Amino acid sequence: MSLFKARDWWSAALGEGEEFDQGCLCVGDVDNSGTGHDKIIVGSYMGMLRIFSPNANKLSDGGSADAQLLEVQLQNAIIQVEVGKFVSCSELLHLAVLHPRKLSVYSVSGTAGNVEHGDQYQLKLMYEHNLQRTACNMTYGTFGGVTGSPLICLVSI
Numbered sequence: 542m543s544l545f546k547a548r549d550w551w552s553a554a555l556g557e558g559e560e561f562d563q564g565c566l567c568v569g570d571v572d573n574s575g576t577g578h579d580k581i582i583v584g585s586y587m588g589m590l591r592i593f594s595p596n597a598n599k600l601s602d603g604g605s606a607d608a609q610l611l612e613v614q615l616q617n618a619i620i621q622v623e624v625g626k627f628v629s630c631s632e633l634l635h636l637a638v639l640h641p642r643k644l645s646v647y648s649v650s651g652t653a654g655n656v657e658h659g660d661q662y663q664l665k666l667m668y669e670h671n672l673q674r675t676a677c678n679m680t681y682g683t684f685g686g687v688t689g690s691p692l693i694c695l696v697s698i
Contacts, residue, residue, distance in 0.1 A: 551595035551608065559585040562620070564639070564678055569624030572610075572649045572662065573633045580610065584619030584638060592649065592662065611649070611662040617641060625681050628667055629690045635667060637693060639679050644695065645669040674698065 555561075565584045571592065572580065581593040592611040617640035627635045627646045636647045646667045651660040674697035681691045 553593060553608065555583065555591065556585065556587065556589060559587050559589060561585050564621030565619060567622050567624055569634060571624045571634055571636050572651050574651070582622050582624065582636060584615075584622045586618045586620075588615040588618055589613075590615055590619060590622070590638065590664070610651070610660070611664065613664050615640070615645075617643060620676060621678055623679065623681060623693075626690050627681070627693065636664075637679070637681070639676055639695070641675050642672050643669055644672065644676070644679070644693065672697065 561583070565586075567582050568579045569582070570577075570579050571582060578594060578596075581595065583591045583593070590611070590613045591609060593608050594610050595608045615638070619638055620641060621639040623637045623639075624634050625637065626632065627637050628648075633648070636649055638645045638647065646669065648665045648667055649662060650665065651662045653660055672695070677696045677698050679693055679695045681693045684692050684694065
């Protein structure tokens with residue numbers, strides 16, 4: 542008898558020829574739905590940002606088109622994505638997207654749809670920082686004992 546059981550619960554086939562790295566995926570309640578269901582955020586080096594919300598109750602065939610909430614083509618390659626409280630005047634979660642020469646912070650919101658297609662999700666730019674050097678990766682936290690909003694620390698090449 543094994544302590545752990547692994548099984549395929551959900552999967553998604555993403556764009557053909559797209560490239561990803563370990564920082565290109567994160568999980569969190571990025572739309573602040575409050576339902577307790579985290580979303581899967583994926584960004585590619587081709588600049589494609591996707592947000593998924595898989596639901597075990599709807600997935601009998603191993604995947605579902607309605608699990609994808611948002612697909613947006615951004616102008617630059619995506620190196621890393623993170624979800625956190627990145628806007629100082631808000632307690633809501635936001636999405637930080639690291640590009641080679643820019644850090645962008647977005648809010649993700651869903652609007653209830655009037656048709657069977659469901660909710661409509663949109664990405665709104667909150668702020669961005671242009672970088673003097675090419676970025677490598679980022680981390681965030683309460684560095685130096687700072688409380689409230691976490692600080693983002695970038696590593697450049």
